[in-house]
Amino acid sequence: MTSSKLYNAIFAAGISLILACLMIGVKLDTDGSTLAVKGATTEQWMWIFGGIAVVFLSQLFSAQVDALFGAIPKPNFQKVLPQGEKMAALKPWLISAVIVVMLIWPFMVSRGTVDLATLTLIYIMLGLGLNIVVGLAGLLDLGFVAFYAVGAYTYALLSQYFGMSFWACLPISAAMAAGFGFLLGFPVLRLRGDYLAIVTLGFGEIIRILLNNWTSLTGGPNGISGIAKPGLFGLEFNRRAKEEGAVTFHEYFGMDYSSSYKVIFLYLIAVLLVICVIYLINRLMRMPIGRAWEALREDEIACRSLGLNRTAIKLSAFTLGASTAGFAGCFFAARQGFISPESFVFIESAIILAIVVLGGMGSQVGIIFAAIIMTILPEMAREFAEYRMLLFGLLMVVMMRWRPEGLVPMKRPNLELKQQ
Amino acid sequence: MSQLLLDVNGLTMRFGGLVAVNGVNLKVKNRQIVSVIGPNGAGKTTVFNCLSGFYIPTEGSVMLKDEQIAGLKDYQISRKGLVRTFQHVRLFQKMTVIENMLVAQHRHMNTNLLSGLLKTPNYRRLEKDAMNHAAHWLEEVGLLEFANREAGNLSYGQQRRLEIARCMVTQPELLMLDEPAAGLNPNETKELDELIIKLRDEHEISILLIEHDMSLVMGISDHIYVIAQGTPLADGNAEQIKGNADVIKAYLGEE
Ligand SMILES: Nc1ncnc2c1ncn2[C@@H]1O[C@H](COP(=O)(O)OP(=O)(O)OP(=O)(O)O)[C@@H](O)[C@H]1O
Numbered sequence: 001m002t003s004s005k006l007y008n009a010i011f012a013a014g015i016s017l018i019l020a021c022l023m024i025g026v027k028l029d030t031d032g033s034t035l036a037v038k039g040a041t042t043e044q045w046m047w048i049f050g051g052i053a054v055v056f057l058s059q060l061f062s063a064q065v066d067a068l069f070g071a072i073p074k075p076n077f078q079k080v081l082p083q084g085e086k087m088a089a090l091k092p093w094l095i096s097a098v099i100v101v102m103l104i105w106p107f108m109v110s111r112g113t114v115d116l117a118t119l120t121l122i123y124i125m126l127g128l129g130l131n132i133v134v135g136l137a138g139l140l141d142l143g144f145v146a147f148y149a150v151g152a153y154t155y156a157l158l159s160q161y162f163g164m165s166f167w168a169c170l171p172i173s174a175a176m177a178a179g180f181g182f183l184l185g186f187p188v189l190r191l192r193g194d195y196l197a198i199v200t201l202g203f204g205e206i207i208r209i210l211l212n213n214w215t216s217l218t219g220g221p222n223g224i225s226g227i228a229k230p231g232l233f234g235l236e237f238n239r240r241a242k243e244e245g246a247v248t249f250h251e252y253f254g255m256d257y258s259s260s261y262k263v264i265f266l267y268l269i270a271v272l273l274v275i276c277v278i279y280l281i282n283r284l285m286r287m288p289i290g291r292a293w294e295a296l297r298e299d300e301i302a303c304r305s306l307g308l309n310r311t312a313i314k315l316s317a318f319t320l321g322a323s324t325a326g327f328a329g330c331f332f333a334a335r336q337g338f339i340s341p342e343s344f345v346f347i348e349s350a351i352i353l354a355i356v357v358l359g360g361m362g363s364q365v366g367i368i369f370a371a372i373i374m375t376i377l378p379e380m381a382r383e384f385a386e387y388r389m390l391l392f393g394l395l396m397v398v399m400m401r402w403r404p405e406g407l408v409p410m411k412r413p414n415l416e417l418k419q420q
Numbered sequence: 421m422s423q424l425l426l427d428v429n430g431l432t433m434r435f436g437g438l439v440a441v442n443g444v445n446l447k448v449k450n451r452q453i454v455s456v457i458g459p460n461g462a463g464k465t466t467v468f469n470c471l472s473g474f475y476i477p478t479e480g481s482v483m484l485k486d487e488q489i490a491g492l493k494d495y496q497i498s499r500k501g502l503v504r505t506f507q508h509v510r511l512f513q514k515m516t517v518i519e520n521m522l523v524a525q526h527r528h529m530n531t532n533l534l535s536g537l538l539k540t541p542n543y544r545r546l547e548k549d550a551m552n553h554a555a556h557w558l559e560e561v562g563l564l565e566f567a568n569r570e571a572g573n574l575s576y577g578q579q580r581r582l583e584i585a586r587c588m589v590t591q592p593e594l595l596m597l598d599e600p601a602a603g604l605n606p607n608e609t610k611e612l613d614e615l616i617i618k619l620r621d622e623h624e625i626s627i628l629l630i631e632h633d634m635s636l637v638m639g640i641s642d643h644i645y646v647i648a649q650g651t652p653l654a655d656g657n658a659e660q661i662k663g664n665a666d667v668i669k670a671y672l673g674e675e
């Protein structure tokens with residue numbers, strides 16, 4: 001018992017030492033015109049050995065560490081909220097209150113904050129989309145960002161080549177992403193678990209490499225710039241109208257120009273889109289198709305024996321998830337005004353997946369919280385710069401120990417049986 | 421009245437060199453309880469897998485009401501009215517009892533995305549029908565009070581009953597039960613016995629049963645097939661099987 005613990009601890013410490021030596025301990029640096037291997041500074045070595053000591057001790061006393069994690073209170077969000085009929089009566093008020101706050105709040109804070117909130121909303125959309133695929137249908141998709149890219153590039157290209165407006169492109173982007181989801185899903189969905197994960201991972205990379213190299217269409221690594229911002233019934237949010245004779249928002253309403261109108265307007269669009277997505281997915285989850293997704297995740301063989309066509313059901317989950325990403329992508333392109341393949345790297349897929357896992361697979365509220373944490377935290381941790389990913393990893397480990405079922409685990413709906 | 425519902429001829433299933441099922445014939449008439457018995461590893465479950473489309477039989481024909489179903493996909497076969505349970509309970513563990521029942525009615529419900537999103541009257545009506553139908557069958561198997569309980573939290577006997585209810589809600593004509601009494605206590609076995617007879621007599625379906633509990637099998641079966649090592653050994657009614665020397669030998673081993 002204790003000897004196996006000691007062995008574990010030594011092993012873990014050894015692995016940490018090797019990894020730390022390779023990753024932090026030695027560094028390639030230019031020395032004049034040649035490359036030289038440089039060791040870490042004494043201070044860095046102190047940190048490394050400190051870290052290894054932590055690993056060693058936490059392995060050695062893993063039982064005590066577990067007890068420590070167990071002692072951290074787990075706030076039960078479901079308990080905090082009133083239950084049953086009271087909740088049903090309160091819910092519309094709660095939702096309206098949240099929406100009103102969401103609408104008023106941006107007028108009282110700085111531009112940067114509103115911008116960050118918009119970014120958070122994009123991640124919420126992405127998280128909700130991936131939740132259909134991973135959380136509900138149980139299909140591990142590591143290339144979700146590909147559909148996001150398809151949505152973004154669809155709008156960027158249509159806007160650049162045909163001058164189409166954001167609002168017209170929104171459904172087209174979603175449809176394009178859904179189309180790609182369908183195309184990829186068709187051959188791939190008969191694969192299981194790990195294999196599916198690897199193929200989707202590959203697909204994500206293929207799309208990115210394609211965008212990078214198809215220079216004549218996508219501009220390659222230079223990306224596409226000058227993408228039109230969304231307008232309000234034809235009113236632009238620029239200082240001056242792009243075309244002769246067109247009227248801008250501030251001129252129309254006789255206000256002074258302020259660049260924050262544009263930011264707030266984008267934020268409001270994002271709020272609107274997120275509300276739409278939440279409503280739609282909420283409906284889907286309560287519809288036969290949503291239940292079929294979960295049933296497929298629970299037991300595929302039982303589904304088949306009950307006459308469910310698993311290919312069709314998996315495809316629908318994949319396609320609908322992809323179209324949500326396309327939606328988000330279109331908005332992302334409009335918000336940035338500039339996109340390049342750099343925005344659609346694997347780490348984005350990983351972050352979206354982390355949001356789903358952190359939030360609690362299948363739970364919408366959890367995903368919203370997780371998306372907020374995952375976008376705000378990196379902003380607050382800016383000074384840590386290169387250690388941000390390390391923090392991110394630490395957060396995941398702590399979460400998995402503390403609340404493996406996610407922030408807000410999914411709750412089963414209570415269906416009323418109406419008896420005559 | 422006693423029309424042929426299922427007619428299996430020369431069913432053979434090979435896994436590489438292993439012949440798991442070898443020329444099995446089965447006949448199930450309307451409103452009949454037919455049992456398949458045999459020692460462990462005889463190939464009974466494999467027969468079920470072939471009939472329900474989980475395996476594609478190497479040889480043989482499977483006729484369901486004059487229609488060849490060998491080679492069809494599993495979900496196509498279950499839509500034709502041939503539904504099965506599993507030797508090891510397969511419920512949607514994390515979903516509630518009522519949700520399990522609704523999933524089984526997937527194809528009877530309105531699966532049109534738009535009408536569901538807009539909650540059209542037609543959609544609501546079908547949803548209500550499905551709920552009522554589910555409630556009806558939960559009542560039949562005595563699980564109505566657990567409707568909103570997670571299926572995984574039910575007792576083993578309740579899970580077995582839920583699995584049968586979940587099959588029945590798909591409105592099958594032939595229900596195939598793979599060792600439904602395994603792991604049940606004598607009381608539960610008796611209830612199961614009554615339930616199976618009720619399904620035949622009141623709901624007018626046929627049942628194909630795999631079971632090791634001989635008193636259950638002998639008590640309720642209209643016809644019994646015995647297979648040993650994949651090969652048909654004997655068939656007949658309970659009396660004939662009980663007195664068959666080959667069957668006794670297969671079960672008790674050579675003297
Ligand atoms: N997919 C498969 N691949 C290879 N061999 C298989 C496969 N499925 C079943 N078999 C073999 O077929 C034989 C019959 O198995 P089967 O499960 O049908 O027996 P059974 O009669 O249901 O037994 P039990 O009473 O124990 O449930 C066994 O020898 C088994 O190993």
Ligand SMILES: [Mg+2]
Nearest residue numbers: 464465466507
């Ligand atoms: Mg078996």
